[in-house]
Amino acid sequence: MTVGVVAVQGDFAEHIAMLNRLGVATREVRLPKDLEGIDALIIPGGESTTLRRLFDLYGLTGPITTLASSGLPTWGTCAGMIMLAAKLTDSRPEPLGVMDITVTRNAYGRQVDSFEADVEFPQLGEDPFHAIFIRAPAVAAMGPDVEVLGSLEDGAPVALRQGRRLATAFHPELTEDTRFHRYFLELANPSNEA
């Protein structure tokens, strides 16, 4: 199995390091040809307006939208989640529209630009996951096919799944906890049911 990691901007190196720790082959995705033959794709955190601009510049927008919409297991973290959304409450950037979620960027305001929280994810086992939020997006609305995997104490969903697509508002790649990456690999495994 080879996991492509979009490497035009953002914290792709941390995702790659995590996947390598798990013994998974990775490919840095900068151009459409890098998407050939990958079994899953990660869009990392960074800055979504920049990501969108670079996707357009390198010709990635169309191919990634098509692949993610037609079943390539795809995971967006933070800015990556913004990219996967169907709609944003902001006017920029234009998201790819591959998950049925509406997202608000920088949802936690200036005072709490960044924060950390221990979040329960039943799928990951009993221990809560230490989630790091950096200028994080929030989910304003979601469609009926979207499953919430975990929420903050105030009820705000922070990890969502729709079939083999996964979105997290936080950054598992910035921790030592490999459980979210392992969860995505299970989701991406073709022998498991979506």
Ligand code: GLN
């Ligand atoms: N605030 C960023 C954006 O709007 C996302 C931040 C992140 O990925 N850590 O794109």
